[in-house]
Amino acid sequence: MSTHNPADGTDLPSTTPAPLGPLRPPGPSDSARQRTDAEFSAFYRTNIRPLTGFLIVHGAQVQVAADIAQDVMTDAYRNWTGITHPKAWVHKAASRALVRKVASVEEAVDDIPEPSSLLPRPDAIAEWETRHDALPMLRSLPMKQRQVMAWTLAGFTPTDIAEHLGLPAENVRANLRKARRTAAAHLKSREEDQ
Structure with a gap:
């Protein structure tokens, strides 16, 4: 094996092994x-x-x-x-x-939560x-209404929600209307109690 010396235009015998290249796996730069x-x-x-x-x-x-x-x-x-x-x-x-x-039922009931940056x-x-205090009201909703409300509160439109959940858009809108009616009734009863 020889190495070309560009300074003098000659080929020199190689006494050292060729460099191996980067040790990182190939990937993005x-x-x-x-x-x-x-x-x-x-x-x-x-x-x-x-x-x-x-x-x-x-x-x-x-x-x-x-x-x-x-x-x-x-x-x-x-x-x-x-x-x-x-x-x-x-x-x-x-x-x-x-x-x-x-x-799943593999989660133990008596687990003690560990601290995290979020908690x-x-x-x-x-x-x-x-x-x-809206959480108890939201948790009282039927599952589909709670799911649609969660997506809505996250900023998604009924059309987006329907696409992501694989549901007809009419069903999403109906569940959203029902959830909003329940929320309004909850707020009204809370105001009356005060």
């Missing part, structure tokens, strides 16, 4: 990776709390909602370059994850739920 990381970081900061709230409105306990939201965001990061509508993607994935969680004081869950 550093600048593309930094751009992707910056895009995802901005998306994460903007959407992690609303996504957790979306799950709470669906009926999840605060700690379960925080865990699911974090897991979904981790999956979103792994698939970031292939996701075209990230907000819809994470909401749909979170909704499905919650359904799987509710359907720094797990003992403050009851206090937080009390401050958000």
Whole structure:
């Protein structure tokens, strides 16, 4: 093997092995990776709390909602370059994850929640739920109405919701109307009690 010396135009015998190249696996360039990381970081900061709230409105306990939201965001990061509508993607994935969680029975009843950045004081869950007094009303709604209301509160239109849930748009609108009527009745009875 020889190495060409461009300074003098001659070929010199090689005494050292050829360089191996980068030790990183092939993939996007550093600048593309930094751009992707910056895009995802901005998306994460903007959407992690609303996504957790979306799950709470669906009926999840605060700690379960925080865990699911974090897991979904981790999956979103792994698939970031292939996701075209990230907000819809994470909401749909979170909704499905919650359904799987509710359907599974492997969760122990006496689990003690661990602190996280979304829930720094797990003992403050009851206090937080009390401050958000709409939660009992939302949790009293039938599942489909609660689901449609959660998507609506997350900023999706009935047409978007119908597309993401695979339901006719008329059904989404009907459930939304019923949920709003229930919410209005709840607020009216609360005002009368005061």
